[in-house]
Amino acid sequence: EQRPHIHDEL
């Protein structure tokens, strides 16, 4: 299953 990308910035 596709996972959302990681966005570490606010």
Next chain:
Amino acid sequence: MNIFRLVADLLHLASIFILLLKIQQTKSCAGVSLKTQALYFVVFVTRYLDLFTHFYSVYNSLMKLFFIASSAYIVYLMWKPYRPTYSASTDTFRAEFLIVGAALLGLAFPDSWHILDILWSFSIYLEAVAILPQLFQMTRTGEAETITSHYVFALGAYRALYLMNWIYRYYTEGYMDVIAWVAGAVQTILYADFFYIYLTRVMRGRLFSLP
């Protein structure tokens, strides 16, 4: 984390406290765009859904919760208790166009086709232009209270530091995020005129007034 990003985030935090101080001190939200504030609330809610799916750090989670809660609180203050002081007649920028535009961009250029990434992209595009109703209102009235211009300056400085953060991260980690970069650059450019007037007038102790 690097110094640019940390200071940027702290300036973002400071901008919100400045705005709350302005409302509390003057007992008025005159000159503050409710549309811009409502757009920021939408930005934070749609971007920070990953609070439920991914843990980064305590700092990250606390900041996200603060941005969502404070933007909701500001919208509430302007909507209810301070409603009589709200300058609705000059807050006339058509914010719905910004929402539709950001939604179309989010669907056309999403970070991925996952629903969270579509919403994240939408929030990035929307944040880039969310200050426009505020800047438009200041242009319409021709001036702003000093504390309101400090608020906008802190927001603009936060964006400018994010650009430096990205340059730093690119060279130190090879970090790339084209969507955030392009939207962030557009967002910072929108402040260019404001920065000029702020630095030449407000810093010299005069009102933010257009020449």
